Amino acid sequence: MAEAKFxxxxxxxxxxxxxxxxxxxxxxWMDTPTDFRPGSWIYPGKAKHLEYLDLPNPRExxxxxxxxxxxxxxxxxxxxxxxxxxxxxxxxxxxxxxxVRCGACADKCHFFIGGGDPKNMPVMRAELLRxxxxxxxxxxxxxxxxxxxxRELTVDVIxxxxxxxxxxxxxxxxxxxxxxxxxxxxxxxxxxxxxxLLGLYVNWVIEPVANCFRTGNHLGIQPHGLKDxxxxxxxxxxxxxxxxxxxxxxxxxxxxxxxxxxxxxxxDPGTYTCMGYMALFHEIGLDYTWSTYASxxxxxxxxxxxxxIKRLNAKIYAEAKRLGVKxxxxxxxxxxxxxxxxxxxxxNGPPDFLEVPKSPLTGTVFDNAxxxxxxxxxxxxxxxxxxxxxxxxxxxxxxxxxxxxxxxNPARAMGILEEPRYVLKNVCNNFYEMPPNTIRExxxxxxGGAGLxxxxxxxxxxxxxxxxxxxxxxxxxxxxxxxxACMCAIDRATLTTVCDYWAPPVRVTGIHELVSNxxxxxxxxxxxxxxxxxxxxxxxxxxxxxxxxxxxSDV
Amino acid sequence: xxxxxxxxxxxxxILKRWFEKTLETYAPDASAFFDGQKDRFANPxxxxxxxxxxxxxxxxxxxxxxxxxxxxxxxIVKIRSIQDFTPAQAVSFIFSLRQIIREELGQELDSSRLxxxxxxxxxxDQLALxxxxxxxxCRERLYEIRxxxxxxxxxxxxxxxxxxxxxAQS
Ligand code: SF4
Ligand code: SF4
Numbered sequence: 001m002a003e004a005k006f007x008x009x010x011x012x013x014x015x016x017x018x019x020x021x022x023x024x025x026x027x028x029w030m031d032t033p034t035d036f037r038p039g040s041w042i043y044p045g046k047a048k049h050l051e052y053l054d055l056p057n058p059r060e061x062x063x064x065x066x067x068x069x070x071x072x073x074x075x076x077x078x079x080x081x082x083x084x085x086x087x088x089x090x091x092x093x094x095x096x097x098x099x100v101r102c103g104a105c106a107d108k109c110h111f112f113i114g115g116g117d118p119k120n121m122p123v124m125r126a127e128l129l130r131x132x133x134x135x136x137x138x139x140x141x142x143x144x145x146x147x148x149x150x151r152e153l154t155v156d157v158i159x160x161x162x163x164x165x166x167x168x169x170x171x172x173x174x175x176x177x178x179x180x181x182x183x184x185x186x187x188x189x190x191x192x193x194x195x196x197l198l199g200l201y202v203n204w205v206i207e208p209v210a211n212c213f214r215t216g217n218h219l220g221i222q223p224h225g226l227k228d229x230x231x232x233x234x235x236x237x238x239x240x241x242x243x244x245x246x247x248x249x250x251x252x253x254x255x256x257x258x259x260x261x262x263x264x265x266x267x268d269p270g271t272y273t274c275m276g277y278m279a280l281f282h283e284i285g286l287d288y289t290w291s292t293y294a295s296x297x298x299x300x301x302x303x304x305x306x307x308x309i310k311r312l313n314a315k316i317y318a319e320a321k322r323l324g325v326k327x328x329x330x331x332x333x334x335x336x337x338x339x340x341x342x343x344x345x346x347x348n349g350p351p352d353f354l355e356v357p358k359s360p361l362t363g364t365v366f367d368n369a370x371x372x373x374x375x376x377x378x379x380x381x382x383x384x385x386x387x388x389x390x391x392x393x394x395x396x397x398x399x400x401x402x403x404x405x406x407x408x409n410p411a412r413a414m415g416i417l418e419e420p421r422y423v424l425k426n427v428c429n430n431f432y433e434m435p436p437n438t439i440r441e442x443x444x445x446x447x448g449g450a451g452l453x454x455x456x457x458x459x460x461x462x463x464x465x466x467x468x469x470x471x472x473x474x475x476x477x478x479x480x481x482x483x484x485a486c487m488c489a490i491d492r493a494t495l496t497t498v499c500d501y502w503a504p505p506v507r508v509t510g511i512h513e514l515v516s517n518x519x520x521x522x523x524x525x526x527x528x529x530x531x532x533x534x535x536x537x538x539x540x541x542x543x544x545x546x547x548x549x550x551x552x553s554d555v
Numbered sequence: 556x557x558x559x560x561x562x563x564x565x566x567x568x569i570l571k572r573w574f575e576k577t578l579e580t581y582a583p584d585a586s587a588f589f590d591g592q593k594d595r596f597a598n599p600x601x602x603x604x605x606x607x608x609x610x611x612x613x614x615x616x617x618x619x620x621x622x623x624x625x626x627x628x629x630x631i632v633k634i635r636s637i638q639d640f641t642p643a644q645a646v647s648f649i650f651s652l653r654q655i656i657r658e659e660l661g662q663e664l665d666s667s668r669l670x671x672x673x674x675x676x677x678x679x680d681q682l683a684l685x686x687x688x689x690x691x692x693c694r695e696r697l698y699e700i701r702x703x704x705x706x707x708x709x710x711x712x713x714x715x716x717x718x719x720x721x722x723a724q725s
Contacts, residue, residue, distance in 0.1 A: 037639055107588045113598065115638055116585030232715045271711040435596045455701045462637045462697070470599035493708065500700045501637075 029118065030131065030151050034160045036063055039459030042166050042452065045201030049210040053308075057199025068159070070198050075153055079136055081197045085190055086137065092190050095182045096133045099126065105174035105184065110445050111167055114466035119164050122174035122184040128164055129191050132157065162200055165191040167460060169452055170303070170335075171408040171445035188450075193305045201304065204454035208300045212312050217262035217296035226292050229265045233275045236533060242525035245282035250323065251289035255360060257320050258288050260331025261298040263489035264510075268532075270492045273332055273510025275531040277377065280512060283521050284361055284389060288329065294319035297336040298489060303451035310347040313339055317351050320373075327357035328374040332510050334407040334488030335449065337376060341414050345371045362387040376410070378487055381515060382419040385426045391520040397428040399536055401481045402514065403472065404433070405495060406443035407488035417441075420487055420511055427518035432479040438471040448494030461494065462501055469502025476503050484508050558660075558671035562616055565659050572655045573608050577631075577648040580640070600634055607631035612652075615678050624682065629689050636693035646686040652679055 041063050050058035059069050071077060086093045101123060107113065111120040118124055127149075134141035135150030144150070151157070170185035195201070208218035215222055221229065230247045238244050248254060258281070264274035281288055294316045301308030320328055330340060345351075354373035357366040364383045366375045384390050404424055410416040417440050424431050438444050447464025475481040484495060484506055492508055499506040517530055526543035529535050562569065578586035592598035610627030614620055635645040653676060657664060664672065706713075 035639075039637075040639070106584075107592060107597070112585070112588075114600065114634075116581045116589065116600065117639060118582050118584040121584065229711070229715065232718065235718075266711045267708045268710040437594065438596050455705055458697060458701050459637045466599055466634065467596070471596055474596070493704065496707065497700050497704045500703065501633075501696060 034163045042202040042457050045203045045206035049206045052210045077197050081194045104177045108174045108177050110464045110467045115463035126187045169445045170450035172412045205300050205303045205451035216293045219262045223292035240529050245278050248289040254289035255326050256288040257325040257328045259297045261333040261489035262296045270489050272513040272531045276512030276516035279516045291319045297333045299339045314348045317348050326355045332487035334409040338409040338413040361389050378419040382422045392518045394429045396518045400483045401430040402483045402485050403475045403481045405486040411443050427514050432475050434471040444468040446491050446494040453494045465498035469498045473503040558668050576651045603630040632689045633693050636690050649683045
């Protein structure tokens with residue numbers, strides 16, 4: 001009998017049909033090509049932004065193109081770039097050499113935990129670069145190649161780098177567990193720099209960088225736009241409290257320059273946190289100023305290259321000098337603090353024209369900020385509360401059961417762990433911690449940091465957000481938690497989405513929004529609405545008898 | 556002994572194989588981790604696969620309580636629908652249960668039990684249908700939250716512009 005064709009029943013043998021195998025291909029990792037699945041990668045940087053920033057190889061291209069239009073001598077550029085960085089950054093050289101592949105970091109990355117792609121194990125992410133290092137920069141690798149763990153640099157390797165270095169949020173959770181202190185985030189940073197040499201950027205990072213270089217902030221808000229925005233906030237604060245707050249803009253000789261991420265200007269719920277700062281500064285009578293030039297605390301340069309960090313960060317000290325302030329206060333942001341704490345002083349300092357920050361209300365000297373002259377608002381507010389400078393009624397937040405997400409950078413890069421908790425406990429009666437292995441130094445990333453917070457890679461972000469979302473859902477089920485507080489502008493955007501998927505209907509709030517709920521402002525009316533202009537039932541009930549006292553209507 | 560009794564007595568073995576077979580849809584490094592790490596916060600996927608399969612199998616063997624069965628399914632499908640799977644791969648783990656049961660019962664599965672088996676497999680089919688629903692629901696949710704987030708990124712601006720327009724009109 002002739003062999004049956006594929007469209008005839010007899011072609012199929014029952015025994016074979018019963019055997020099915022969904023297992024991934026058994027090839028070694030070096031030989032498994034990257035599968036660019038939509039939802040996992042980010043759109044490339046547009047040519048006009050690269051041109052604006054004088055970055056190499058500006059062109060329009062798509063990740064799905066076969067030809068990424070790399071420069072002709074791309075290989076030379078990458079190897080030379082590696083050589084240069086190996087000699088410039090000692091950490092990079094050490095991290096390339098000392099990994100013993102013990103695997104302690106392997107299962108600590110939220111992308112691996114949520115997605116299961118082995119190349120998202122931090123040790124493997126680093127290996128993507130290390131294999132090239134071995135082949136081209138070590139004696140053994142030059143001779144033995146693959147046997148010594150080295151591999152040839154090809155276009156496929158470059159594509160793989162692009163895919164996986166933009167699946168790392170540079171959160172540094174893995175480094176907490178590495179016995180050698182290898183920081184995969186730094187390897188990612190270098191990997192992205194090398195990609196940048198070929199003109200391979202993602203638009204969600206490089207557009208904000210170009211905006212920031214032009215207007216002073218990522219969103220491209222111009223001075224009059226910022227003024228309008230803050231005035232609009234002031235109107236809502238007045239509607240809520242009856243108090244008209246000042247908006248000091250570019251005020252020369254102010255004591256303090258205040259800088260916050262621009263996400264707080266346009267995106268809810270960050271906007272309400274921004275109103276929280278404004279109300280607080282008004283209440284304590286702080287002599288401060290906003291700047292329409294240093295109008296961005298965040299720094300997407302961190303997700304681009306060391307050079308770009310420096311270019312964007314420079315405006316903060318420049319503006320502090322121009323305005324003649326004494327010190328700088330910074331808002332609730334995550335990666336902004338990694339830059340300020342880790343790079344600003346050496347890149348753009350020393351700011352010897354500034355004074356060591358001292359709270360004008362409590363006299364506390366912030367010695368920890370002696371070199372950078374910049375204080376985190378959480379330190380500042382915690383100090384105010386500690387010295388009894390704020391009249392707070394935590395019962396105003398009784399409609400909220402709150403948990404706290406340690407944002408990766410303030411927690412792991414700065415160790416700001418106690419201050420936010422101290423503030424939260426003073427402004428809320430119902431605060432519940434998530435499980436210990438998901439908070440503080442071990443906190444799980446939101447999955448959208450380091451330039452990944454766009455929407456075209458949403459599947460990837462939800463995989464990365466699963467460990468965090470899972471812990472939120474746990475406290476939601478156990479304690480009835482309905483709000484997640486955080487002190488990072490990216491978190492306020494991305495965690496809202498993470499909660500919408502993994503733990504609805506938990507919503508996200510900044511800490512100073514909660515402070516503003518509890519703050520008893522001098523001369524305020526009986527508040528019935530918060531800064532979101534939502535009516536709060538128990539506020540209304542309290543306000544009602546007072547309303548009658550004035551004997552206005554219901555007799 | 557009815558087929559159900561037989562299945563009950565092999566419940567633990569079936570559950571174990573079902574869990575393992577589901578793990579096999581991941582790369583070896585991942586399945587070893589999903590299996591090995593027992594802390595539910597360090598390993599939410601492993602925890603969901605374990606709980607989900609258990610809840611579903613108990614429903615299949617007992618009352619087909621739609622609410623319970625969907626809850627068990629959702630634990631798993633919600634995760635697999637955003638992982639690196641095609642739609643078919645994402646729900647494939649349900650179909651593997653057929654094969655596992657046939658293999659597990661082996662010799663016992665003679666022609667006298669075929670009607671019972673067909674009945675039981677109808678339950679698995681029902682499960683598969685629920686899974687399609689849940690899969691699509693999750694994917695729809697994914698697109699909704701994408702849109703919501705984009706809207707939120709300029710929501711403060713939109714409120715301001717709307718307010719200005721209102722003022723201009725009044
Ligand atoms: S830095 Fe964070 S995202 Fe990057 S590999 Fe380490 S754990 Fe994963
Ligand atoms: S924990 Fe450190 S030494 Fe161990 S595999 Fe990871 S990076 Fe290498």
